[in-house]
Amino acid sequence: MTTIARRARRGRPLSPGWIGLGFVLPCFLLFLMFRFGPAIAGVLLSFANYTVGGNLEWKGLLNYQRLVADPGFLNALRVTLVYTLISVPLTIVAATGLALLTRRAFRGARLYRSIFFLPVVTSLILAGVVFTWIFSSGGPWSTVLSAFGFPVTDWLESGTFALPAVALVGVWTRFGYGVLIILARLQEVPRELEEAAVVDGAGPWRRFRHVVLPQLRPAVFFLVIIETTFSFQAFDTIYVMTSGGPVDATYSLVFDLYQESFVNFDFGYAGAIGVVLFVLTLVIALIQRATVGRES
Amino acid sequence: MSVVDTINGLTRPSAGRRTTATRDPFAPRGVAKVLTHLIAAVCALVTMFPLYAMVILSLRRPGAVEFPASLVPWDLSVESFGLIFATPEVWRWMANTLVYALVSVVLILLISAMAGYAFAKRRFRGREVMFWSLVSMLMVPYQVTLIPLFILVARSGGVDTYWGLILPGLANVQAVFLMRQFIMGIPDDLIEAARIDGCGDWRIFARIVLPLCRPILATLGIFVFLWHWNDFLWPLLVGQDPAMRTLTTGIASLQAEQIPLSQVFAGSVVAFVPIFLAYLVGQRYITDNAVAVGIKG
Numbered sequence: 001m002t003t004i005a006r007r008a009r010r011g012r013p014l015s016p017g018w019i020g021l022g023f024v025l026p027c028f029l030l031f032l033m034f035r036f037g038p039a040i041a042g043v044l045l046s047f048a049n050y051t052v053g054g055n056l057e058w059k060g061l062l063n064y065q066r067l068v069a070d071p072g073f074l075n076a077l078r079v080t081l082v083y084t085l086i087s088v089p090l091t092i093v094a095a096t097g098l099a100l101l102t103r104r105a106f107r108g109a110r111l112y113r114s115i116f117f118l119p120v121v122t123s124l125i126l127a128g129v130v131f132t133w134i135f136s137s138g139g140p141w142s143t144v145l146s147a148f149g150f151p152v153t154d155w156l157e158s159g160t161f162a163l164p165a166v167a168l169v170g171v172w173t174r175f176g177y178g179v180l181i182i183l184a185r186l187q188e189v190p191r192e193l194e195e196a197a198v199v200d201g202a203g204p205w206r207r208f209r210h211v212v213l214p215q216l217r218p219a220v221f222f223l224v225i226i227e228t229t230f231s232f233q234a235f236d237t238i239y240v241m242t243s244g245g246p247v248d249a250t251y252s253l254v255f256d257l258y259q260e261s262f263v264n265f266d267f268g269y270a271g272a273i274g275v276v277l278f279v280l281t282l283v284i285a286l287i288q289r290a291t292v293g294r295e296s
Numbered sequence: 297m298s299v300v301d302t303i304n305g306l307t308r309p310s311a312g313r314r315t316t317a318t319r320d321p322f323a324p325r326g327v328a329k330v331l332t333h334l335i336a337a338v339c340a341l342v343t344m345f346p347l348y349a350m351v352i353l354s355l356r357r358p359g360a361v362e363f364p365a366s367l368v369p370w371d372l373s374v375e376s377f378g379l380i381f382a383t384p385e386v387w388r389w390m391a392n393t394l395v396y397a398l399v400s401v402v403l404i405l406l407i408s409a410m411a412g413y414a415f416a417k418r419r420f421r422g423r424e425v426m427f428w429s430l431v432s433m434l435m436v437p438y439q440v441t442l443i444p445l446f447i448l449v450a451r452s453g454g455v456d457t458y459w460g461l462i463l464p465g466l467a468n469v470q471a472v473f474l475m476r477q478f479i480m481g482i483p484d485d486l487i488e489a490a491r492i493d494g495c496g497d498w499r500i501f502a503r504i505v506l507p508l509c510r511p512i513l514a515t516l517g518i519f520v521f522l523w524h525w526n527d528f529l530w531p532l533l534v535g536q537d538p539a540m541r542t543l544t545t546g547i548a549s550l551q552a553e554q555i556p557l558s559q560v561f562a563g564s565v566v567a568f569v570p571i572f573l574a575y576l577v578g579q580r581y582i583t584d585n586a587v588a589v590g591i592k593g
Contacts, residue, residue: 019497020418027411028426030467034445035433041444050447101336104323108333114575115340117583118347121575123526125544126564129551130346133353140349140367172346177586184587194322233437236528240548254439261443262533274440281437 043278045271052265063272073273075248076256079163083252084231086167087174091227092220094171095178100212102179103186113183117176124173128240131169132156135241162242162249169237174230178223185219186212225288229281253277350568354561376562386563388539389546392461393567396531396542397524399462401517404471408516409509412475413501417487427476433469446533456540461531465524470589471516478512479505515585518578525571543567 046064049057067073098116102109119127135141137154146152155161189212197207235254238244244251244259253273261270324332348367355372358379380386414420415427445464454460482505490500506513531542541549547563575582 017420020414020420020423023410023414023418023497023501024420024423024426027407027467027472028430030407030463031430031433033448034464034467035436035441035469036429038441038444038448039433039436042440042442045444054451098336098339101332101339104332106323106329106332108336112336112340114579114583115343117586118572118575119343120586121522121526121571121582122347123528123544123567123571125526125528125548126350126568127346129547129560129564130350132551133557134346134349140345172343176343180583180586191322229437233439239528240551257439257442258529262446267443267447271440271443274437274443277437278440282435285435 042271042274045268046275048268048271050267059268063269066269067272067276072248072251073256076251076253076273077276079249079251080232080234080253082163083167083170083234083250084228086164087170087231088224088227090168090171091175091178092223094175095223096182096216096220098175099179099182099186100208103183113179116179119173120176122173124236125240127169127173128237131165131172131237132241135165156242157246159246159249162246166234166238166241166250169241170231170234173237174227178227181219181223182216185216189215221288221291225284228284232277232280347568350561350564353558354565356558358556358558376556376558377566379559380562380566385538385541386546386566389541389543390566392535392540393525393542393544395458396461396527397521399458400465400524401520403462403466404468404520405513405517407466408468408471408475409479409506409513410501411472412479413505415472415476416479417482417484417505418497427472430469430472434473442529442533449534455534456537457534460534461540465527465530468520471520474512474516474588475509478509482508514578515581515589518574518581519585519589521574522571522582525567 047058047060049055049059049063098112102112102116133139135155137152137157141155142152153161155165193211194207197211202210233254234252235258238250238252238255239258242250244255254277257270257273257277260266260273323329352367352369352372354376355369355374356366356376357373358376415423449455449460449464452460454463486504487500490504495503526544527542528544528548532545532548535541535545538546538549543563544567547560547567550560550563
């Protein structure tokens with residue numbers, strides 16, 4: 001920066017390249033320091049052991065060998081997958097349904113859409129606090145369930161139901177975003193296409209099945225990727241609602257990473273969990289690329 | 297088609313307004329209309345229920361949230377709010393959250409607008425490599441970088457400091473990407489004309505590009521504010537001293553301390569009101585652009 005200033009003062013025209021670089025520099029330095037650097041360090045760390053005192057010791061693949069034999073980690077992997085398998089399909093089905101419902105310009109459509117989006121801007125911590133109360137025994141959830149003849153239990157204290165409960169909270173916090181994505185895509189469906197289908201004698205169902213639905217594909221694919229990535233990172237709600245319990249029933253991958261690093265201070269081992277998370281995300285993205293790429 | 301292309305494909309300008317502007321021949325009528333309203337209204341009520349419960353329970357007398365707690369809006373009291381606001385720490389959490397969110401907004405907007413200008417309108421060596429390596433960071437989950445980031449900040453004495461809280465979050469990929477996309481749409485002629493008139497790059501940036509960027513700056517500003525206001529994990533790690541908590545980590549600590557639920561809910565309402573107001577005021581901004589800004593809540 002000082003050389004640029006000096007050259008400018010001397011009045012010699014700066015080479016345009018330097019100016020561009022100058023504008024990018026603050027941003028790029030921040031990225032080097034707080035993104036690229038830590039990302040590389042994160043991968044390297046997974047092959048080492050790091051103590052709070054600052055000692056680094058190479059471990060090779062030892063952390064990974066420990067991972068595959070660690071029932072805690074395997075459980076976290078399973079919890080994360082089950083969480084994803086519950087929340088992603090439900091989120092997408094709810095989003096698609098509500099987008100189709102409020103797609104048409106009728107009075108109030110906008111209001112409904114804004115209400116559906118409200119949970120997306122609500123903090124996950126607040127959602128966690130409220131849903132802890134909703135799911136507790138005697139709370140609204142068990143009241144509704146008992147009205148249908150199901151036994152009254154505190155879902156968050158049940159080994160079977162705690163995970164579906166936090167996954168449902170995940171759906172509540174995310175479906176509004178899906179509504180928006182599907183709606184944006186629906187606006188792109190040319191009205192002429194539907195009008196032509198009407199002329200050809202297609203009823204509402206066939207119009208939906210053969211004209212609208214095929215057009216939704218890219219948006220749904222996009223949502224699957226985004227929501228899966230999101231589900232892999234489930235943490236905030238789990239932290240306030242169950243702390244991974246009861247008996248590790250909601251102990252997700254990121255919760256595992258948090259515990260191993262910032263509670264047990266086993267940084268290298270936690271780094272390996274982070275790398276697994278990275279690989280999972282990458283695989284999902286590659287699958288999306290392959291499938292969508294083949295279609296177009 | 298990459299995720300980035302998909303985002304682009306989904307965000308043609310004003311895509312959200314077309315059907316409402318012109319008459320829709322397929323708009324529901326008669327029974328279909330009543331049914332649509334009915335289903336949508338039920339879904340909206342279910343969606344709102346947790347937020348309604350939060351507000352009503354915060355207005356119960358402390359210790360009166362035992363089950364079955366009444367959710368009917370009478371016999372309300374602001375006692376729990378009185379107790380929450382009587383806690384000096386809560387004021388500190390609010391101040392921390394405001395500092396965290398507002399300083400981040402200002403700095404992220406400035407830094408990413410500068411970078412966006414250079415990436416969109418200047419040629420320099422390594423431009424493409426730099427830009428796409430930034431965007432590639434979208435693929436790396438935050439949690440991979442989290443541990444080294446924390447070690448870095450902790451070892452440089454950043455725990456329980458504002459810079460430790462704010463600085464790492466300034467490297468924001470989405471912000472740079474959006475700024476570049478927007479500035480690419482500004483005509484080159486405008487910039488060339490200014491240059492011929494003798495404007496330097498900084499003046500072109502500050503006097504021409506930045507004012508034209510007002511819509512995207514407002515949008516991005518709202519989103520950055522929301523992200524930081526709601527952020528949890530990083531403030532949890534950096535704010536170890538109770539005085540350095542933000543509202544989210546503070547409320548999580550209240551919840552863990554077993555204080556009366558009505559107070560926890562009062563604190564939640566305090567944290568939620570600014571978000572709700574921002575959403576009411578900037579609703580169209582937020583929903584029309586959430587598609588482009590994408591993830592993170």
